[in-house]
Amino acid sequence: MALMKRRSSRPHERKAMVARGEITLAEINSQPGLWAEALQVFKAQAHEITSFWSTNAFDQIILTGCGSTYYLGVTGASLLQAATGTPARAISASELMLFPDKTFHNSIQTLLVCLSRSGTTRETVEAARLFRQFGKGSIVVITCDSSSPLAQLADRLLAIDAAQEQSRVQTRSFSSMAVILTALAAALGGQDWQSLDALPEALTRLMGRSESLIRHLGEDLSITQFAFLGSGPLYGLACEAMLKMTEMSRVFSTGYHVLEYLHGPRYAADASTLIAGLVSESAFTEEVQALKTLLSRRARVLALAEANSEGLGELDFALTIDSQLPEWGRAILYLPPLQLLGWHQAIQRGFDPDDLAYDPRDQPIP
Template sequence: METYTEKEIRGQFGALRKILSKKQNLTKEVKEIRVEDYDGVIFVGCGSSYYISLIALSFFRELFSNCSEAIPGGEILLSPETHLKEDKKYLVFLISRSGESTETVRAGEFLKKNYDTTLVSLTTEPDSSLVKIGDISIILDDAREKSVVMTQSFTVMVAFFLALFRGWKNIEIFDEEMVDKAEKFYKTTRDKIKSLLSDRDFDHFVFLGQGYAYGLAQEGALKVKEMSIGFSEGFHSLEYRHGPKSIITDKSLIFIFPLFYDEEKRLAEELEDLGGKVLFLGEEWGILDDIDKNYRFLFWIPIFHEFGLQRALYRGLNPDNPKNLTKVVKLD
């Protein structure tokens, strides 16, 4: 029987198409925001939503000059003075799939009470606490999920931020044809991903990326942890040389999301020389250099979703019931 997790991984392309068909309406909800009116732009989330924040931050910084930062919800609550000034005005994106993550909701309430902010809530749930505290709410209900592990909504939220920021600059966004290419790529690589499990008895998983792909690396590592209870790590690609490579063995499987081909290819060769198996997810995997680098996440995210899923099934685990986890982290 197909799990919710499987259905939602497979369904992310359909969800993307629905979001694209509504992109004008989604952008309209925030079209009156003038980024230049703010001293800073902040992205707040927890867990996977924090990694969305990191990716959104990279997309934003490529296009805008405002001071900007991605901050976990708990950090806002415990150490706000490290990041915020009382005499500044902030545009704040609060990100939560459920809209109920306690630390994100409380961070929003704290910011609203203590700072000059406009809160933009991004969630899949229209009746959530996050919607109630937001000055503006963006509800991506086509990406709602039943599974514990965040999959399709992650992809859709990343795509939404890229579309939003490019829309503010009147830059074209990818279309359904690009989503079709990504889905075709996913279908042709599923067996290839599954075969990795019989290649070697891997027990160490590494995800590497630079630029916005660093957020993908963190999320990829998290998916393997959550779904398959695997020892996994995420790093900036070139940082992996500086200490972490010491634990590479022939049971290490390393995923590289290359935005900077030459330097990251050189790193891949170094790590292979140390005995690790490297998946360099560029042209060798059918992800061509002529694909806009900001669209490559459409091809990369389903790879680590599928790998986490297949490793869970291979180990006899139920991806809908991951160890020690619940769909929403709610605190008393």
């Protein structure tokens, strides 16, 4: 008989004690402190991880997870390949579980990076087990539960248990694992990963600076469709923002590469659409030009960018990140304001992000 991992405390059991959505809101706001802890987790193992990498000649890197953590893998693959030069890609754990022989080969030295908040996700645990059977190489696990079944399968474990949530919605767990993954990519690629120590303070500044705009857009019920756009490592974060908006507010949302949105999906945009563009530094000109063309659809356009550079003023809204970090180190900063956007939309529509109908952590452990 399959066992269930059941959390000891449920948001709906505490409804009389807290206001609607307050647990999720507190967890969103706790991210600066958790990011600092995540960096300490990585710092404690940085030397061992880099030695492990240098003594293994990996031919490829595969990142895997489900839902949010699959999108985290998409972002991580972009960062890891850019930093190390080793081919990296994200594959859904469900695909690896169902078709392991289509991906795993015992002739290819592979680093499998498994991502899971709970460490009990059935598909991800099974993908790791099947890798031992069909593949060749090592497993790195990034999770928020160091005692989980997935953690037990790791050759190298990076766990930030403090980032686990009471809410069913992944917010701080996702971003804390993203900080560890960003540090991992930087360290393996010889970049100055310790410059990421500036991330927590950069996030604190950003959340304070963005609060008014995010609240304004979050309380606007005339918006009935969201499109989140990003390229490179920002694409995975755009998809995660889409998922957060869908889970919390139940408003129709999509996630696309910036330029890909122009090839068909833009025709669904209208005056009731908010398009949020996560603008990169490397492709700034192309991406801003693409966002400008969307104004003709009468959609409202929000751009998030490192600096308030030329062209952003022509859009409806602009939010500057102003992190002063290298481009590879700042990606995760784009996400928390969009998490908060989803939270405001949910509360305004009468939904409770603390108490979704389904909790992905409640499932059989293989």
